[in-house]
Amino acid sequence: MGYNVAIVGATGVVGQELLTLFEQRKFPVDQLKLLASARSAGKTMEYGGRSIVIEEATAEAFTGVDIAFFAAGGSVSAALAPAAAEQGTVVIDNTSHFRLEPDVPLVIPEVNPDDLTWHKGIIANPNCSTIIMAVVLAPIHQAAGLKRVVTSTYQAVSGAGAAAMTELDRQVREYLDGVQPTAQVLPVASLPRHYQIAFNLIPQIDVFQEGGYTKEEWKMVKETRKILHLPELAITATTVRVPVFRCHSLSVNIETEKKLTVSEVRELLANSPGISVIDDPETQSYPMPAVLSGSDDVYVGRIREDNSVTSGLNLWIVADQIRKGAALNSLQIAEELIRRGLL
Amino acid sequence: MGYNVAIVGATGVVGQELLTLFEQRKFPVDQLKLLASARSAGKTMEYGGRSIVIEEATAEAFTGVDIAFFAAGGSVSAALAPAAAEQGTVVIDNTSHFRLEPDVPLVIPEVNPDDLTWHKGIIANPNCSTIIMAVVLAPIHQAAGLKRVVTSTYQAVSGAGAAAMTELDRQVREYLDGVQPTAQVLPVASLPRHYQIAFNLIPQIDVFQEGGYTKEEWKMVKETRKILHLPELAITATTVRVPVFRCHSLSVNIETEKKLTVSEVRELLANSPGISVIDDPETQSYPMPAVLSGSDDVYVGRIREDNSVTSGLNLWIVADQIRKGAALNSLQIAEELIRRGLL
Numbered sequence: 091m092g093y094n095v096a097i098v099g100a101t102g103v104v105g106q107e108l109l110t111l112f113e114q115r116k117f118p119v120d121q122l123k124l125l126a127s128a129r130s131a132g133k134t135m136e137y138g139g140r141s142i143v144i145e146e147a148t149a150e151a152f153t154g155v156d157i158a159f160f161a162a163g164g165s166v167s168a169a170l171a172p173a174a175a176e177q178g179t180v181v182i183d184n185t186s187h188f189r190l191e192p193d194v195p196l197v198i199p200e201v202n203p204d205d206l207t208w209h210k211g212i213i214a215n216p217n218c219s220t221i222i223m224a225v226v227l228a229p230i231h232q233a234a235g236l237k238r239v240v241t242s243t244y245q246a247v248s249g250a251g252a253a254a255m256t257e258l259d260r261q262v263r264e265y266l267d268g269v270q271p272t273a274q275v276l277p278v279a280s281l282p283r284h285y286q287i288a289f290n291l292i293p294q295i296d297v298f299q300e301g302g303y304t305k306e307e308w309k310m311v312k313e314t315r316k317i318l319h320l321p322e323l324a325i326t327a328t329t330v331r332v333p334v335f336r337c338h339s340l341s342v343n344i345e346t347e348k349k350l351t352v353s354e355v356r357e358l359l360a361n362s363p364g365i366s367v368i369d370d371p372e373t374q375s376y377p378m379p380a381v382l383s384g385s386d387d388v389y390v391g392r393i394r395e396d397n398s399v400t401s402g403l404n405l406w407i408v409a410d411q412i413r414k415g416a417a418l419n420s421l422q423i424a425e426e427l428i429r430r431g432l433l
Numbered sequence: 434m435g436y437n438v439a440i441v442g443a444t445g446v447v448g449q450e451l452l453t454l455f456e457q458r459k460f461p462v463d464q465l466k467l468l469a470s471a472r473s474a475g476k477t478m479e480y481g482g483r484s485i486v487i488e489e490a491t492a493e494a495f496t497g498v499d500i501a502f503f504a505a506g507g508s509v510s511a512a513l514a515p516a517a518a519e520q521g522t523v524v525i526d527n528t529s530h531f532r533l534e535p536d537v538p539l540v541i542p543e544v545n546p547d548d549l550t551w552h553k554g555i556i557a558n559p560n561c562s563t564i565i566m567a568v569v570l571a572p573i574h575q576a577a578g579l580k581r582v583v584t585s586t587y588q589a590v591s592g593a594g595a596a597a598m599t600e601l602d603r604q605v606r607e608y609l610d611g612v613q614p615t616a617q618v619l620p621v622a623s624l625p626r627h628y629q630i631a632f633n634l635i636p637q638i639d640v641f642q643e644g645g646y647t648k649e650e651w652k653m654v655k656e657t658r659k660i661l662h663l664p665e666l667a668i669t670a671t672t673v674r675v676p677v678f679r680c681h682s683l684s685v686n687i688e689t690e691k692k693l694t695v696s697e698v699r700e701l702l703a704n705s706p707g708i709s710v711i712d713d714p715e716t717q718s719y720p721m722p723a724v725l726s727g728s729d730d731v732y733v734g735r736i737r738e739d740n741s742v743t744s745g746l747n748l749w750i751v752a753d754q755i756r757k758g759a760a761l762n763s764l765q766i767a768e769e770l771i772r773r774g775l776l
Contacts, residue, residue: 238741242585242684244634244673258632262605283717289601290723291587291675291682293735293749298714302695302737324741328684328749330587332634333676339634341585341671343686352645371641374626380633392636394645398581398667406636406671 092120093433096155096179098147098170099162100124100135103252104184107417108159109137117421118428125151126162149173157433159420160184175211180433182213182420186305189214189313196316199422200363201228206423206432213423216317217309218415219243219329219338224317225388225414226342226407229362230355231318234401235347238324241310244332244339245295246379247287249411250276254287255335261288276331292331304329337379338411341404349401355393364414369393377408385410386418435463436776439498439522441490441513442505443467443478446595447527450760451502452480460764461771468494469505492516500776502763503527518554523776525556525763529648532557532656539659542765543706544571549766549775556766559660560652561758562586562672562681567660568731568757569685569750572705573698574661577744578690581667584653587675587682588638589722590630592754593619597630598678604631619674635674647672680722681754684747692744698736707757712736720751728753729761 095112099105105124112119124135125147134141145151147166152158152174160167164187171181171188188194195205196214198221206213216224223241230236247254253275261271265288273284277294285292296305303311310327314320332339350358360367368377369391376391388409396402409415427433438455442448448467455462467478468490477484488494490509495501495517503510507530514524514531531537538548539557541564549556559567566584573579590597596618604614608631616627620637628635639648646654653670657663675682693701703710711720712734719734731752739745752758770776 240583240686240739240741242686244587244675263609266606266609277717281717285721286723288723289677290721291677291751292721293682293684293719294717298717301740302712302714302735326686326739326741326745326747328686328735328747330682330684330749332587334632334634339636339673341636341673341684343583343669343671369645371645374620374624374637374641376636378628378633378635380629380631392645392671396583396669397644398583398669402669404669404671406673408634 092118093156094121094154095119096123096125096152096158098125098158098160098166100144101126101130102161103248103412104161104416107412108161108421109135111417111421113138115421117424123151123155152177152179155179157182157424161416171212180209180213180427181211182215182423184215184416184420186217186309188212189216190316196313197423198224198317198419199426200225202317202319203426206427206430209432215416215420215423216313217306218249218411219245219306219340220310220313220317221415221419222338222388222407222409222411223310223340223342224314225364226359226390226405227314227344228318229358230344230346230350231320233358234350236320236323237345237347240343241327242341243327243329244334245329246334246336246338246411247276247331248336249295249338253279258287258333258335261286265289287331287333289333293328295329295331334379336383336410336412337408338415339379340407342407343396344403344405345399346401346403350403352393352395355403359390364388365390367391376406379408382408383410384413386413388414435461436499437464437497438462439466439468439495439501441468441501441503441509443487444469444473445504446591446755447504447759450755451504451764452478454760454764456481458764460767466494466498495520495522498522500525500767504759514555523556523770524554525558525766527558527759527763529560529652531555532559533659539656540766541567541660541762542769543568545660545662546769549770549773552775558759558763558766559656560649561592561754562588562649562683563653563656563660564758564762565681565731565750565752565754566653566683566685567657568707569702569733569748570657570687571661572701573687573689573693574663576701577693579663579666580688580690583686584670585684586670586672587677588672589677589679589681589754590619590674591679592638592681596622601630601676601678604629608632630674630676632676636671638672638674677722679726679753679755680751681758682722683750685750686739687746687748688742689744689746693746695736695738698746702733707731708733710734719749722751725751726753727756729756731757
């Protein structure tokens with residue numbers, strides 16, 4: 091027995107990853123609809139050994155669909171997700187559009203699966219960096235109480251989609267040809283100024299908002315508070331794009347109510363769902379993005395006590411943000427809905 | 434009237450940058466000795482339109498030398514700097530060897546020039562990331578009192594010398610040729626395990642020491658305390674190597690005693706020596722390493738109030754660590770010595 095499934099934004103980085111994961115995790119797909127913009131409609135994509143014709147994403151396309159994964163941008167979700175939900179499709183939305191709506195659960199299955207019980211047709215998948223951080227913050231909060239979180243991120247270009255990956259690749263070739271690299275996509279395609287990412291760092295992800303913080307930084311603050319049910323959590327973020335293709339990395343400084351030793355943190359995290367600890371200075375073992383691309387877990391290393399406060403920790407966290415940060419987390423939401431009989 | 438000057442480690446990245454800076458800043462060089470290992474002795478380097486034969490660095494080579502810049506590694510400084518100082522040469526040492534010795538001043542001319550007055554022949558040039566951060570922390574401390582500092586760094590490969598720059602370049606070519614990149618230098622050439630830096634991040638700079646912190650991280654903690662004369666300063670660091678050729682970047686979170694607004698910080702830093710503010714979200718203006726390579730100042734942007742504490746700030750800092758982080762700061766020490774009649 092399977093489900094009728096739709097992917098909106100099937101041709102994008104997250105959409106393609108979802109198809110891979112359906113097969114790897116044997117997700118019970120009965121009929122599969124691949125939806126995209128009118129531009130892609132009529133093209134075909136491979137799934138399970140057969141060709142599927144891409145259809146245009148319209149409100150009518152969801153008839154008979156049990157579950158729809160939206161990964162085509164906020165405006166598409168805004169336009170189509172409510173209509174899909176209204177006629178009975180459960181929407182798992184990978185965009186930021188509904189994440190902070192009070193009647194939309196924002197879910198990481200390892201962290202707050204119970205929030206799935208009150209969904210009203212739309213479930214939001216959190217921001218990629220937020221997922222990666224919150225998976226680690228949750229067990230630490232449970233064990234020692236979070237007091238304050240300061241994070242600086244090192245985010246891969248794939249977080250900005252396939253065009254940004256192509257841009258990094260092209261710029262590296264231009265550099266080797268002795269040509270000034272050209273930039274059209276990063277930091278934000280729709281903004282006037284674009285900067286080289288090859289051999290560079292861009293301390294802007296998404297548009298600027300209040301207080302000089304970017305939207306990405308606000309997502310990390312507000313979504314973490316919502317997921318952890320800690321609306322007053324003291325948390326601040328600086329998000330930076332780095333010339334890495336895939337896997338986001340985060341330096342996270344945490345103050346807790348109760349003091350935790352390094353060995354307590356290692357044991358706690360190693361026994362927490364969705365987390366692997368790679369942390370041995372002796373053998374120079376720590377998580378690195380180029381090594382972990384395509385993996386499912388959130389990897390934690392460089393675990394240190396921070397003695398600049400009474401109970402402080404420094405962590406280095408790496409995860410494939412297309413997997414755990416997007417496609418995998420969305421699929422895990424669907425799996426959890428099935429497990430709970432909510433689909 | 435000029436000075437007899439020696440550079441120990443003339444063929445290295447910092448040594449070569451010193452030669453460029455001597456000319457650019459019209460440093461009053463009378464005779465110039467270029468010293469290096471026996472391997473390089475006999476080769477020539479260009480300076481001021483003429484060829485200079487490189488001599489082997491020995492204790493005897495400093496006879497008649499007024500000022501010697503050491504940039505050939507800690508063991509060379511350990512072996513030769515005391516002998517040079519004993520016979521009257523003022524040593525400006527770019528290595529970490531003497532930095533934490535109580536009778537060796539550790540100086541950033543914009544921050545603690547008065548420490549030059551008590552030098553005993555050896556003056557230490559601080560760690561590159563430390564210089565870049567301390568130049569910015571000093572005026573903030575003076576204006577508002579530092580309470581706690583949390584930094585995460587994004588450090589260029591040139592901080593590990595010319596071999597690391599060559600390695601990044603080679604790995605990028607291997608990647609484009611479809612070959613698995615080979616690694617021999619980073620994170621630490623003398624340690625057993627080496628990792629790809631192209632399209633990757635290595636969260637290890639220098640060897641591991643107590644508490645799971647790297648030597649680079651301890652340098653940032655201990656040297657900052659010494660330079661700022663704040664032996665108890667609450668400060669913690671996570672240092673990370675990134676695939677950038679030149680210019681270190683730092684995300685710095687600062688807690689102060691007194692609250693500062695963003696406009697107060699902008700004005701304060703813009704009026705502080707050695708600092709340029711590039712900070713306008715409206716025009717997407719912020720410091721980036723690829724743009725600032727070869728510049729002299731420490732650049733600050735992304736200035737934000739951090740409301741996760743009573744008086745908090747987030748800053749993004751970029752500077753050319755071969756210039757201000759090493760060669761330029763060393764030369765500025767020499768210039769300050771001359772200005773004060775201490776040479």
